[in-house]
Amino acid sequence: MSTLLEVSGVSVTFDGFKAINNLSFSIGHAELRAIIGPNGAGKTTFMDIVTGKTRPDEGRIVWGGKSRSLLNMSEARIACEGIGRKFQKPTVFEDQSVQENLLMALKKDRGPLAVLFYRPQAADLERVRALAEEIGLADQLYRKSGELSHGEKQWLEIGMLLAQEPRLLLVDEPAAGMTSSEREHTTALLIEAAKTRAVVVVEHDMEFIRRLNCRVTVLHEGAVLAEGSLDHVTRNQDVIDVYLGR
Amino acid sequence: MSFAARNPSVLIFLSVLALFTLLVTVMSEAIGTGLVSTSFVKILGKTLCLALVAVAMDLVWGYTGILSLGHFAFFGLGGYMIGMWLMYERTHEIAAAALAEGPIPPTEAEITAAIGNQIFGVVGSSDFPPVWAFADSLTLQLALVVMAPGLLALIFGWLAFRSRVTGVYLSILTQAMTLALALYLFQNDSGLRGNNGLSGLQNLPGVDAPQSHVSLWFFWASALALGVGYVFAAWLVGGKFGSVMRGIRDNEARVRFLGYSVESYKLVVFTLTAMIAGIAGALYYPQAGIINPAEIAPIASIYLAVWVAIGGRGRLYGAVIGAVFVSLVSSWFTGGQAPDVPLGFYTVKWVDWWLVVLGLSFVLVTLFAPRGIGGLFDLVTERQPPERHGANLGPDAGSLREKEASQ
Ligand SMILES: Nc1ncnc2c1ncn2[C@@H]1O[C@H](COP(=O)(O)OP(=O)(O)O)[C@@H](O)[C@H]1O
Ligand SMILES: [Mg+2]
Numbered sequence: 001m002s003t004l005l006e007v008s009g010v011s012v013t014f015d016g017f018k019a020i021n022n023l024s025f026s027i028g029h030a031e032l033r034a035i036i037g038p039n040g041a042g043k044t045t046f047m048d049i050v051t052g053k054t055r056p057d058e059g060r061i062v063w064g065g066k067s068r069s070l071l072n073m074s075e076a077r078i079a080c081e082g083i084g085r086k087f088q089k090p091t092v093f094e095d096q097s098v099q100e101n102l103l104m105a106l107k108k109d110r111g112p113l114a115v116l117f118y119r120p121q122a123a124d125l126e127r128v129r130a131l132a133e134e135i136g137l138a139d140q141l142y143r144k145s146g147e148l149s150h151g152e153k154q155w156l157e158i159g160m161l162l163a164q165e166p167r168l169l170l171v172d173e174p175a176a177g178m179t180s181s182e183r184e185h186t187t188a189l190l191i192e193a194a195k196t197r198a199v200v201v202v203e204h205d206m207e208f209i210r211r212l213n214c215r216v217t218v219l220h221e222g223a224v225l226a227e228g229s230l231d232h233v234t235r236n237q238d239v240i241d242v243y244l245g246r
Numbered sequence: 247m248s249f250a251a252r253n254p255s256v257l258i259f260l261s262v263l264a265l266f267t268l269l270v271t272v273m274s275e276a277i278g279t280g281l282v283s284t285s286f287v288k289i290l291g292k293t294l295c296l297a298l299v300a301v302a303m304d305l306v307w308g309y310t311g312i313l314s315l316g317h318f319a320f321f322g323l324g325g326y327m328i329g330m331w332l333m334y335e336r337t338h339e340i341a342a343a344a345l346a347e348g349p350i351p352p353t354e355a356e357i358t359a360a361i362g363n364q365i366f367g368v369v370g371s372s373d374f375p376p377v378w379a380f381a382d383s384l385t386l387q388l389a390l391v392v393m394a395p396g397l398l399a400l401i402f403g404w405l406a407f408r409s410r411v412t413g414v415y416l417s418i419l420t421q422a423m424t425l426a427l428a429l430y431l432f433q434n435d436s437g438l439r440g441n442n443g444l445s446g447l448q449n450l451p452g453v454d455a456p457q458s459h460v461s462l463w464f465f466w467a468s469a470l471a472l473g474v475g476y477v478f479a480a481w482l483v484g485g486k487f488g489s490v491m492r493g494i495r496d497n498e499a500r501v502r503f504l505g506y507s508v509e510s511y512k513l514v515v516f517t518l519t520a521m522i523a524g525i526a527g528a529l530y531y532p533q534a535g536i537i538n539p540a541e542i543a544p545i546a547s548i549y550l551a552v553w554v555a556i557g558g559r560g561r562l563y564g565a566v567i568g569a570v571f572v573s574l575v576s577s578w579f580t581g582g583q584a585p586d587v588p589l590g591f592y593t594v595k596w597v598d599w600w601l602v603v604l605g606l607s608f609v610l611v612t613l614f615a616p617r618g619i620g621g622l623f624d625l626v627t628e629r630q631p632p633e634r635h636g637a638n639l640g641p642d643a644g645s646l647r648e649k650e651a652s653q
Contacts, residue, residue, distance in 0.1 A: 051503060053499070053503075074502075074507070075499075075502040075503055076502050076503075076505050076506055076507040076508065077505075077507075079502070079503050079504060079505035080505040084503075085503045087500070091497055091500045093489075093492065093493050093496055093497065093500070094496070095492055095496055096489060096492060096493070100489050103486060103489065104486065104489045104490065104493060104504060105504055110504075110505045110506050110507065111507075111510075112487070112507075112510050112511055112514045115485075115486050115487050115490060115506075116482075116485070116487045118485065118486045118487075119485065120486075160504070164504065164505065
């Protein structure tokens with residue numbers, strides 16, 4: 001399988017503290033991958049680096065079939081290249097309706113001029129409705145997203161990601177604060193999404209990871225500690241010591 | 247749905263504005279009963295211009311979350327641009343008439359020299375500075391009314407937004423910009439008559455009509471500009487562009503990760519609103535009759551923010567209400583019309599105390615009624631902001647808090 005994203009030898013230092021230490025990671029075009037690791041392992045920072053929020057001190061990040069470097073691109077540019085991101089805390093635009101949130105995320109020309117004269121076409125509204133259906137918010141289209149429950153906000157954010165039609169989806173702790181039935185729905189959404197694109201999920205919850213049934217990368221102190229199936233990594237003595245054995 | 251149906255407040259606003267314009271017209275000295283004096287027509291016309299610049303401020307601050315404390319610089323710049331043509335043409339008329347009395351008809355060069363003497367005598371010069379190159383062309387100076395503020399905003403915004411200056415740092419930077427411009431214009435060799443500024447702007451060159459008529463024309467023009475500006479602003483914030491603006495206000499990092507170039511959007515909004523401010527200024531100063539660098543002192547831009555805050559930011563009619571209410575009340579208090587309050591041991595003179603009252607009401611509104619006067623309308627329409635448990639709507643200090651977000 002060809003690789004979609006290849007991160008190699010990346011390091012980041014915050015005030016002398018090495019948050020990411022010579023990290024290497026790669027993922028294929030339609031692959032689901034889970035990243036686990038104790039708090040402070042650098043999982044969120046890893047996503048910051050890939051999405052351009054944090055610039056690494058060293059290392060390479062190569063993207064797509066044309067093997068372009070992401071290092072010199074702005075956040076907006078990287079997003080347009082096809083990398084979507086869901087934050088740890090649900091961040092939707094609470095002041096705007098579910099429909100407005102999804103319309104803003106819909107894959108369209110992002111330039112100010114195009115946006116200025118954009119008026120939603122029937123096809124766009126239909127697509128938004130279909131997305132809302134998928135994330136279970138079809139009957140909440142006109143509600144302000146600030147009024148949604150915590151779980152619904154998480155789904156809306158996932159819906160916004162899907163609307164962007166990214167080739168790589170980075171999802172930071174999607175199940176945090178969800179009830180178990182909400183978790184199941186979220187698992188289904190992610191597995192479905194990974195059929196057509198690469199999806200990286202950061203999660204703490206082992207049950208959740210188990211249900212994703214995918215390859216797992218264990219991060220510790222900013223570097224990869226182990227990689228493989230969930231059973232494989234949970235048998236790894238290093239992993240047990242730093243993470244599971246607590 | 248049609249634009250009007252989606253924005254009932256626009257229709258209401260336009261009706262109120264039209265009614266108000268009609269009322270003032272039929273009560274004017276020029277063609278009405280004379281109940282409203284010419285000088286009051288001018289005050290009302292100027293107030294409409296202030297409302298327009300407040301709408302621009304609301305777009306940039308209330309909707310996009312950029313607390314610019316420099317938009318009055320653009321307002322003043324617009325005034326200077328139209329003022330140059332007004333003063334040049336007017337002086338041209340007078341100079342040509344005076345020279346025509348001589349035995350031989352004057353040459354073009356003589357007339358130009360006479361105009362230069364007349365305009366720049368006060369700063370000890372008689373040559374036309376390069377900035378006056380287009381002063382004899384109404385078309386070009388009108389173009390400059392939007393181009394000059396637009397260009398300044400574009401350059402300033404490009405530098406500031408590109409380096410991701412946000413929040414209070416950006417506000418300070420905009421204050422520095424307006425201060426620098428004011429200080430520059432204060433210099434005699436700035437080419438714009440230093441602290442004398444431009445005067446006699448109330449006279450329209452080539453027009454014989456009395457001030458009562460001219461003031462009414464400007465009042466109409468101001469009402470038209472406000473109406474058009476309001477509809478444009480409503481159209482802007484009502485579409486996807488408005489979604490992005492509010493997104494930037496509430497969480498600009500998130501907007502960036504959606505693939506929007508936040509810096510470009512900020513630059514567009516900043517420049518566009520600077521142009522609107524320029525138009526408002528170009529209509530204001532002919533009614534004021536004079537413009538000088540004190541008009542764009544940093545405090546003027548702060549007042550602008552206060553109006554919008556008191557009126558209710560993040561809603562267009564709030565900005566208009568704030569500007570109209572505060573500036574009218576303000577001119578009543580500072581104009582010496584408000585009766586003094588004798589307390590026995592001390593007499594409260596409003597001319598001195600008005601600023602204290604204004605500052606206090608600003609603090610009180612910010613603390614206890616963050617939705618401003620416009621928030622009163624929510625009691626009628628029962629518009630409810632989402633329950634957010636007091637969480638900040640965005641990552642910046644400049645962004646709104648829950649109670650304030652209302653649209
Ligand atoms: N902007 C920053 N400045 C300083 N330290 C940071 C910054 N971002 C993250 N860190 C530190 O880097 C480490 C990794 O953080 P993070 O990636 O958030 O961990 P997690 O795996 O829990 O998501 C933590 O020790 C955190 O304190
Ligand atoms: Mg984290």
